[in-house]
Amino acid sequence: MGGCFSNRPKIKDISSTCKQSSARISNSNLASATMSNRFTTEEVKDNSRPGSANRKAHKKGAHVKNIQRKASIITEATTAAINTRDKTLEEMIEIREALNQHFIFNSLPDEVIDVIVSMMKLFVLEPNQLVYAQDQMGSHFFVVTKGKLEIKVKNEPKGVITKGMSFGELALMHDSKRTNSVYTIERTLLWGIDRYEFRNAVASYNSQKFEENRKFIDSVPLLQILTNAQKEALLAVLKSQSYFPGQKIVTEGEPGDLFYIIKEGTVSCYVQGKIVRQLGKGDFFGEQALLYNSLRTATIVSNTKVGVLSLCREDLISVLGDQLQLIIYKNSQRIAIESSPHLKDLTKNQEEAVIQKMKVVSYQNGEIIINKGMPKGHKLWLVVKGAVIAEESGKRILSLHCIGDEELINPIQSNYEENYIAEGSVDIEEISRAEFETCIGGKLNNIKSHNEVLKIMRNVQLFRALPTNKLESLVNMIYVQTYGDKQVIFHEFSLGDAFYIVKSGQVDIIKDNTVLRTVAKHGYFGERSIINNEKRTATVAASGKAKVWVLNREDFLNLIDEGIRHQLLKRMELQDDSITLPDLSIIKILGKGMFGNVFMAINKNKGTLYALKTVNRAKIRSYDLYTNLLLERHILLQIDHPFIMKLVKTFKDEERVYFLTELVRGKDLFDVLREMNLLTDSDTKFFSSCILMILEHIHERGIIYRDLKPENIMIDEDGYPKLIDFGTAKVVEGRTYTVVGTPHYMAPEVILGKGYGLSADYWCLGVMIYEFVVGSMPFGDEEEEPYAVYEQVLKAKLIYPHHTRINAKCKEVLEKLLEKNPVMRGTIETIKAMKWFEDIDWDAMLGKQIKPPYIPRLPNQSAELNQAMKSKVSLTAVISKEEAQDSFEIPRGRGKPPPTAWDEVF
Template sequence: MGSCLRTSSRPRVIINDNEGQEISEANTKTSRKFKQSMPDPRLSKDTKVPTDAKFAIVQDKSKSKADISFINVSLTKHFIFNSLTEEQRESVINHMKYYILEPREIVFEQNSVGSTFFVIAHGKLEVIIDEKRVNVLRPQDSFGELALIHDTPRSATLKTIENSSLWGVDRKTFRNTLEQINALNYAENHGLIESIPVFKILNNTQIESLISSIATNMYGQGQVIVNEGETGDLLFIIKQGSVVCSQEGKDIKTMEKGDYFGEQALLYNSVRTATITAAENTKCLTIGRTELTKLFGTSLQLIIHKNSQRIAFDKNVYLKKLTKTQFEKLLNCSEIKELSEGEKVIFAGTRKGDNVVVVIKGELTTLDEEIVYKVFDIIGLDEAIQALDDVFENDYYAKGDVNLAIIPNISFFNAIGGDYHKVTTNNDAIKLLKKIPLFRYLSEEQFESLIQCLRVENFKNETIIFSQNQPGESLFLIKSGRVEVIDKDTNRVLRNITKDDYFGERSLLFDKFRSATIKAKGEVTCWVLYKSDFMSILDEKLKKLLMKRIELQDDNLNLNDFHIVNQIGTGTFGNVFLVIHKQKKSLYALKAVNKKKIRAYEMEDNLLLERKILLQIDHVLISKLIKTFKDDKRVYFLLEYIRGMNLFNVLRKLDVLTVADAKFYTACIFLMLEHLHERDIIYRDLHPMNIMIDDEGYPKLIDFGAAKIIKGRTYTIAGIPPHYMAPEIITGHGYTLSADYWSAGIMLYEFLYAAVPFGEEENDPYVVYEMIQQGKLVFPTNADNKDKIKDLLVQLLSKNPATRLGGSFENLKAHHWFIGINWEKIVRRELPTPYVPILSTILHDAETALKQRKPLDEVITKAEKHDEIPKPRPIKEGFNVNWDEEFKG
């Protein structure tokens, strides 16, 4: 089946089994239990109305020191609060309200939806499960902590035995309190990090990772922080308080909030040049050299050198024309040279073009101290590119400490791939080709072959490049100039196409007649690729893939072009149908969401976000949105139809995967995440139920109901099952894209050992969350560390989110365990797959649908007949009644 629809709680998943039967996940026997799901994140926060202590008298009572201490002791029993700082816990306690209840009053009932956590201040309460008392709670006992995470139904009834009072905090207050404190703390830490010169060269992603790795330490008055003469590897930033610096027992200066010391320790194992002592109670942020190396996959010094070169390259008119691969090759072939004040750097008479030299730190001067070259200047590049014999007329010297990146002439041209002018001309063509979805799946070698096939053609003003209804046989890439697209029947100009755009791509694969006339307006130069040349570099498998992908780009479709074959998915918010195009006979998945439900659940913004996200995604391993529609009753998502089996069920059939199979599925998952994260999309719902294995055995990521576009951090609890949830989501401290890597790590562990690492035998979400927070990663006794697989799992399942990626996706893909994986062949679907589902034919159903021609609305209305739709809520002021305009087909 294929859909982007998720269901709430334990989803009923219908699949095509070997015999073509419909199988419900709930009634299949398997050692692989699918873990309890979270409530769907698209449910409005007010959809389920909490009924906690509804007859209690609630007061905003001030708390004495004794009250605060009393509550604090109770909170320390729960991992949710143990992970909080003293400041956070104090703020949560200050927000707790006082509940007064009489005897025999119900606080909440079993299976009700709750949102409040309680600590008993006075009195006694009984715990009742299935109408039987199982426990009695007394002062300082607490209950309902899971409600602070999500809407899980209460597992018991709580009733007062005598007059009782409780301290309580609801989920919204708890989460908002943490978010406000964490957001302020994050902003302050961000500012402190950016103020330190050694970090100014880091990019936003690197700074974000750095902030996630900061440790906070408290020092009492008079406590020595570092000792003169010791070797250190920590940088300290004063966040609160002050310190005294002394040398040989003599005080030199005092440093306060925002000051820092020990920065050289991050670059070198340097000796401390002073003793630092806390002058009062002092809070310091600390960053370790070893931690940074784990974080970035290399030393901070190398990161700074490479970032400096990147900035210089980006500023240079020549080098900005290079590709990312050429950039990286230049960085990797450069040699770093460190020079001291006054040291001679360049000798008079040396040929300028012998080396390309990048100034990445300091300045170069003449003998009379005239500054000639500054940081980020590039020396010798013009001469190397133009093959000039110019020489330096003067000697040049280092002013202060100077770092240079030196690239020998021959290394420069080897790195970029030959003659600069020819290479960059090809780069322009390749850049344009890569914009065309049709070419996304070509290998580097195929791109090189493609470039050799391009022919440059010039067209004079008013030249007809081709005419409407003429057979198409070529693609045109505009190198310079402008063309008009004209409807020949009406002689109307439909649009203009200019430099760095293209036209005619569909003619490379399909025997199509031109749909419009193209006329040159002014002088026009194009690269032209002919169909015969293009076909000569494709094999049949790639040709088939490209034809399928380009068909998914066809947005000339209307809702009335389809007949429904059958229903293939159902959920809380909508239904998914297999539909067939009346003329093309192509199959698609159509998700229909009733507008009454949308209004009742206030889902308008969620659906707009889901649409926005899906339109940004175009990857062979991810379900593709083709188009959206709307009518008076519903909004619709027309999706790629994925015929296959759910990965959950495939794992059940395969039981324990071979290492090769685990490697294949994991590599596919990382390619999915790479595509999403490059677009700032966090998926937040990664587990086997949300991956389909298609009819060729390749995985496809489905269901983007929990996805979100983020820059920085988010605090929302998403709909992922407990066993796959990252620890930072649970505790409410804020999380980033790296939460997805945790889920990928859980799946990798599951692939290898047929169990999840935390709470395999547990169904109680709270217990699972607690085990995740403890983070005790245990491997089976027969597990080895071949190819450093344990190291990879430890990295992905690190409680420090910033270290999971290992610096970059390139570093992750280069991990020793992935040696032998051809990442390009996965994208081109050229590797053998672990399991190909045996699927029953749908030909008969499709033919029946074409014959019966039942109206879409009739079939969908019948499917919605038994839907429960809550009472619509009053429309708030400012509500956009035309919110669905974007869904218009």
Template sequence: MGSTCATCGRREYILREVKNRKDSLGSPTRLQPTGPSQPSTKNQIENQSKRIRVKGIKTHKFSHHPSPSIEGITEASHAEIIDKPKTEEDIKMILTAFNNHFILRSLDEDSKFIIANDMRFYTIGPREIIFEQDKPGLCFYVLATGRLEVTINGQRKNLISPGTGFGEYALIDNRARSATVTTLEKCTLWVVDRISFKEAVKRVNDMNHLENKSFIDSVPLFNTLTSQQKEALLAGLNTQKWHSGQRIVKEGDVGDLFYIIKEGLVSCSQNGIEIRQMSKGDFFGEQSLLYGSPRTATCTAISEVKLISIGSNSLIDVLGSSLQQILYRNTLRIACERSPVLRALSKEQKESIFDCMKVNTFQPGSVIVARGTHKGQRLWIVLRGAIRGPVGAIEKFGCIGDEFLDHPSEGEYMIDYLAEVESDVADISRVSIENCIGGNFNKVTIYNEALSVLKQVHLLRGLSPEKFISLTQALKVMHYSDRDAIVTQNNPGNSFFLIKSGKVNVFKDGVKLRTITKNDYFGERSVLFNDFRTATVIADGQVSCWVLEKDDFLSLIDEEIRQNLIERIELQDDTITLNDLIPIKQLGKGVFGNVFLVGHITTHRLYALKSVSREKIEQWQIQTNLMLERQILLQVDHTMILKLVKTFKDTSRIYFLMEFVQGLDLFDVLIELQLVSDADAKYYIGALVVILEHLHERDILYRDLKPENIMVDHEGYPKLIDFGTSKIINGRTYTTVGTPHYMAPEIILGSGYTFSADWWSLGIILYEFIYGRVPFGEDEDDAHAIYEKILEHKIIYPTNIDPNLAAKPLIQQLLNKNPAARTGGSVDKLKAHKWFANFNWDRLLSRQLKMPYIPKLRSLHNEIEVAFSSMKPLESLIREEESKEEVDFCIWNSMPPPEDWDSEF
């Protein structure tokens, strides 16, 4: 099958195919794997090969322009734009036209109204062209008066009459028009261009999001929710409108909806008597939401009222548990953070304790902690109410007994602790706590500090939590006096040191290089290599270190993991220069640059080198894209994500030096496998879950997850490549980008999206694994037809495959139209889904699982030998390949780059 470059994601013949495609930015025609129910046939593969997936054209933000010309595209160029106020009839006609078009009818009512209100009035004479076939699209039109002719290849196909909308696909991207539209007589039209449309949708969604967030922040019930949980809650809200006199809830009825008033007045009555009136920002129904209890009052609209509401089922979808459980869990977390003793526990240890705690409700005057109870044997945390102790009330978030857990005493509590009001208290015994955390409380918390430092050591990243815990147990604490030599240059090294307290000075050949202090480490190469010490380390004052002996380390780590760690640390060589690299062959040719297999002149280690000419950078205006790609790649360090080694620059080009991955992309692997079993799908999906988790924790949104962007390396492990469309986000983003079959509905609508868009793409891939096809637009070549299928959201499961497949519920969860519901509340909840039962996440991270397929790769030995014998200059090979390119002018990014954009390359 040949070798494949991780940086461009396709084999060589496919990369050339990509270059020649004008409607695609990297997604060539491909064969589709068949489902698990039956083997593929030649006819099936031929039929499936008809589907072409094209990557969405990226749209950019522009300020509103008075003329109908954007991105170099002009439509209705002979039209006169008139500042005409819209009548009620105009608005009604426009909104009616919207409902006949899938993009517009999928918007909320507020967005529709704002867009209708923003549309401009065009008047244009007879026999004038509105837009032409095969030209990029710009605007959506609603014909107000006159008649229009639609022609395809010069043949009349249709007439457009007043009240009809047309050209909606241009609201998504600038793909070519499928027909020419010409006026038959003088016409008037209402028009909105793509940029104005997207800005309007963004404006409405931002406004609603901020307003709803302020409402949520103002409700005391939600005070303990984290910002992430509040964002999920916002995604689950529904907007409802009520007319004056309508009853919203009835006293005595059982309901589970909670309401916040956005607009209008609501009357609250009991037994027919009004007890109060509520207005904007007020809320009701919290008891029903928490406990499902009957309504205690009747609420009636006394004006036009707009409410936002959420139900208990929606809360479970987006938060993963009932609101009461979420609130109590968050209260426990906050209490632990406030306790100096409990704060020393790891997140996993705390969550394990929370799982074992029991919650009891105490009436006023009840005894919580009885006089004479031994200290240090139990922990209590107040979830609601107040407890009277020896020095005043202990309220919500307060702990009892935490200060004795690390140093249990023989003492007893001298007084009773009583509930002052009805109170909820969680409690757990010391024995249960130590069972949860895996050992003596004092010893575990001491080593937690060492564990947190160990996880920062590059060479140890990728080890399982079990291995880390074993390493901490092998650590020894050593103390050094001022000026003690901890290690000496040129001596053998057998120990790795983590500084627990104090600071040390590092000398090489008698010259001081640097000072390092608490939580820094040194001697890491000694546990992997038989190197002599490369420097001397001297204590500067009193120093304590955790010390890990090489023999202890090797007894815990098998040879396979050791080799993986060695390979990883070798990728951290930042001393490499361009002059150290020998070209071996070209691996791929993309739209913006070329990728070459290169070798280090002395170590012979192989790398992939991507070169992008400054000529193309200027012509395509991709400076900002390159800066962002570099920033993202430098942030990620994961064994299943392509590793950036270093970037270079010269007067001709920008270069990215990356690890070289031999393998196949996942799509080709699926074809090789023919049938994807449930277990096989679980391995690959599990790997993608931990990859996305790593990215999202660093605020990186991938945005183009698909099998073509996932390499399967020489050991069968997936590795994510191609970060050209990724973005670092803080909040929501609106850019339309991705590959149509894998794009989430919210990306298509332009309504704003976050990391949940990546989870939708994962759901598409899981469906594809199980059923051998994508769920939306499988047989469609046109991106807009695919978008329409996605927004229709009709998921059809093949009837020839078991309808009770274990993966089906997870597919439905990931493909939920509500973005916040896709993880089931969090990534931890997603990983705990029953489909992943008994899946070993730790062994996956440490690359100890047997993967479904090991690519059969041809040897590169001869090519490498020839390259190192000829020592051909790298520059000559790059120039040779660049001379074969046809450079097309296209502005990819409208924003001017910073003057010093390449300063860090």
């Protein structure tokens, strides 16, 4: 039986050879096994095809998870005398030279280096003193300014470190075990900094600069209309520049492709040699270069020392496209539509169709836009630039507002009673009523009602996994039924034949003549009856006059094929939140992790299989896991997708907390790839498309996964990917800075600690696609030390081995996803729109209607299930027995008292 924690093996202990001024002693990655609720098939032999590039049989190392702790206690060089004195100029130069040898530092700006150098403490050690021991958790990076040290691996001498050298740099990245021991040979002076201080310095600087630059972007009227995502894309390509007093920044009459925002200082603007104005902090110039690539209309000279943010037209085009004005207008249209009480309920596709169909018309000051006497409801106008004024009443309609939207939903047989004219230079987006209704698929009143039902249906757990086209077809089958006060909608024990949503009013759920609960507007009931031929468990009657939307079971079953119905039945089984711990019986252990264990369990009453993850409270306390567990629970409760492991319920008792989840039966993708060897283009596209849909679902909820790799994806019994193990996931707004992931899959921005967002997951997907078609990693494939892998990720170019033939369209996707600048990777929408994915039926994929390239063979487990159903051994007894065999020691003295009522939600 394959193991449940098949992470890539621990990094080997490889000692570094120290060279003058550039020596480094790399540390191994802490391979803490993750807990996954997976059920694997038997181990598969490596049946690699002859003549092909065989896949590596070993995994590339466990993920690194940086649980940042304040270094209030020195854990390395504990016998040193620590001094925080000022450094001499010679020492500062020596430290800087040592820092320059490491990519961790040479990618940082001078301001951050200055802070890091200033924070370094002096460690003075006498001869024969231990700096750190092999297998000890690393925390410090050291620079030698005096003395000599010896490197030992398993007590065998391996090298000498002398003045000007540095060591321990990997500890600055994440929790890592030291791969060697270091002792002083003679009296030694070390300047050291720990991970917390280093990461905090880098994160604080980047966070401050990001917010500072964001404020400047927000202050530029030209860019204010951009979306948050578009602004963040620009922030990634902004460059800082400095000018001395009297220095010419731009010259009148010369071609220009740079736009400038002044961060500090003042400049003078000259036209034909005469000063026309002064600009200072927050002002900008050169915007015409972005819009029209025109010649400079003025010369700009710095009066003082000036700091600016610059944006070149080429970078603008690379992140936003080549028509900034068009983007601004499109954004204006979206804001106007979404601000209208009559149009805001349009779906994204409907809104986009309207925007694409609208035409822009420009008006000069005083020109008539709407003539007096024009029929109302004939046209829709969106003001995207300037303002419109009603000639007689003086009513002003400002930019980003609609005219005629109310008349579209409530047609009035009347005409406009006054002219509407342009106030200044005005741009209007226009569309006729007929064109508008074609775009949205019908009359606005009907479409609003349709969209209202669709939105509610998306929130019904049973329907969440349905493809969009199926869901929309179901909505078209729904009709309205009206009930009077006390009128019964259906009786208890009657056969369920319909699903209901309350359109208006409210209804009572009644059992034994007692009202159990009341369902108000947009509440729903009866969903189980349309999938299962069940009898009603209660009577439902109107409380006052009520209108309900009705979906008949027969219509539902005619539309949904057997495959989707089977899926829905399985999902419905997982919605039983009435289950309790005593209802469960343990079948066997599935896997053991550093922080807990995972068991296969069965509901003794219904025979439903689950995975049960258990975390002992002693470990929670010792490893300070309170926040991590709450975050994991919070994330899992937000997710409901056919390709993602589902959380059923959480429990707690005095000994531990529990996560009861869907049991994923199958084989992890890493082992599947070993068996399939190099994937065909169509097989690669199948897996990639599914994973892209997974990322789409979690990213819509602001969740970044951060450790996407084949080991964290199971191929389930249907042959479809299933994402598991959300221990490293995070809800992120803007940027996060923690180094988390598996080295070979980490995006450059994660390694550098400069702050990253959702696009870091796209890099992981790019690595996986490369792995699918090439059979190796794109960067650092032959490297086992994390530090060496990081260097390759940051510096190496993307190349393709001669033995592989990759589809040109697939290569285009790879080069986009593996772009070192995260902004250039695009969005889910732009990636899905690429030519390689153009033949993918996303709805059919979501409904598991596409034949998968591989279906795992599953062993018969009926004997185990029968034994578990009959077992009299308590669940807690089995778990306690397994915990007693854990090889992980609980560290003493590290535990914090639990936060007040931290587990009340479990």
